[in-house]
Amino acid sequence: MNRILIVDDEASIRLLYSQELMDEGYEVDTAGTIDEALGLLSEKSYSVALLDIKLKNESGLDLLQKLVKERHDMGVILSTAFSCYKDDFSAWLADGYVVKSSDMKELKDEIKRLIERKRVR
């Protein structure tokens, strides 16, 4: 089963995403801080990580750089409230980019796309 890591400082978002993704048949872990995320990453491997860019006093981009360097096998999707970052980062380090929305179709499609890509490789 594909495992997904959700990193977001908002508990409500973590809960919503994990519920929705579990309903889709994924195994889901959540982290509220970068430290928590790194702890989980050291224990388990994930197919996809979903990162919020603004994490209270931290930046999801710092974690993104680390993951891109060290976890080549894992897809990383940036999730943020700022749609304008999309043009900058989607073609840059992350594998995907979604703007937070009540409709999670785009997020789910993106996860599917990355898992599919991994399978092809």
Added chain:
Amino acid sequence: MGYKCCWFNPGRNIKECPNIEEGEEYLFTSPRKRLVEKCINCKAFQEDIEQLPEESALRKIIVTLCEEYREQKGHLQSLSAFLTSKSREIKFLHELSLVLQTSMELDEVLSVAMTAITSGKGFGMNRAFLLMTDRDRKYLVGHLGVGPRNYEEAWRIWDEVDRSNFSLTELSKEFYKTKISSERAKFQDILEKLTISRNLKEHIFNRALNDRRPILVENASQNPDIDPELVSTLGVEQFLVMPLISRNRSIGILLADNFVTNKPITPRDVQSLQTFAFPVAFAIERASLYERLNDEVGKQAEANQKLKEQQELIVRMENMAVVGRITSSIAHSIRNPLAAIGGYARSLMKNGDFNEKKEYLEQILQKAKQLDEVLEEVLSYSDSIHPAIDCWDLNHLAVSVVAEMEERFEENGLTIVLNLDADLPQVWLDYKQIAYCLKTIINHAALTYPEAGTIEVETIGSEESVRLCVIDKAVTLSDEMKKALMTPFMETAELGQGVGLPLCKVILERHGSSFEIEDLQGGGTRYCIILQKQKEGEES
């Protein structure tokens, strides 16, 4: 022996003396005064003296005393005339210096000086020219000519002046108010011909200035030291070259002549004019400095005004940036809970647990979506949250900027043509700043078009760089103008002044790019923004 004079005829009635005129009756009672004032020059008296025996000591003494007396009297009369003329000159100079001291305006000073030289109530020269050294001290430039151009005009002017009975001060005021511009125009051709380089050391003007002494030129056409062209320009044989020097600074030259009356200029005239030249030179220098000071104060005030405007603009932009940050922060804070609210409602609907309240859930979802759209709009229009630097398609930038400007330009008959390199790679740039620079350059180019025309905007890719250029076919710039364009507040008559292009240069340099202005073959100017290509492995 018959004596003719009354002295030798005691019986003769003194009142019959032919030398004593009406009003000189006091001489009848004062033999001493009669002797020195009349008899000594009386022919009869002299003839009577000569009748004395030749060997008579008395005759010799009287003749010697008479000759000596006449000589001394002539000398005294000449000194008295000299003193009278000097005292008149001092009075006249005093009057002039009062006007010169109180006048700060160059033209007013020149009016006083030139009127004094050419007026019969002043130095009475027929004509005068003033040449002034330019600011760089490279040329002596013909500045003003005063006087008639021909005989007819001369008699007319002098007749007018005679009839007006103006004092010198009144004449100079009249000249300043009504004539200075027309006189300048009247002598424009001569003034241009008189202009010379200060490097021509042997030219008589430069000699007078460098040696700091006046030169009275005689027989000009025969004089090998005088440029024949100058002789032909002035059309006189005698003229005076008077240097104007103030505090070791060469202010200029005064040329004076009597081209109508041909009255000789005497050494005394030269001396008087030399005395006059000192306060004139000082007053001209002071007025010139005052004029320049006023210019500088004006420029300073203008620069201050521009700075103030720029500061206000910066403050406005900072305020907008703050508003942008606040907007984006609020939007971010709202989007997260909104995504959660909508997401949960959607989840509940999907599970079907609340089918009887499905409408409520739909309402929640719909409103969440509506708010999400509003947020998207707010964030899209909040400029301040744009990233500073990103990888952009320069062609896209050019198209957007031109689209924004072309409607306004079309109203003025100007067309902007795009000539874009289709294979242009994306480059790292600050979109807002480069767009600002492009707009500024296009606006600048548009100002140079006197009427309808076409401005070209082109992009060119090369191995090292990407160029974004604006082609202005209306104007070819001199090196000086190019330099002026890159200097804030520096003015060129043709291009005005401002901070637009200098600011672009600073923006581009900070951006790691460069700005060049090139001449176009066949006329025109190309303004180029040169952006370096990002090399592989380089960080932005």
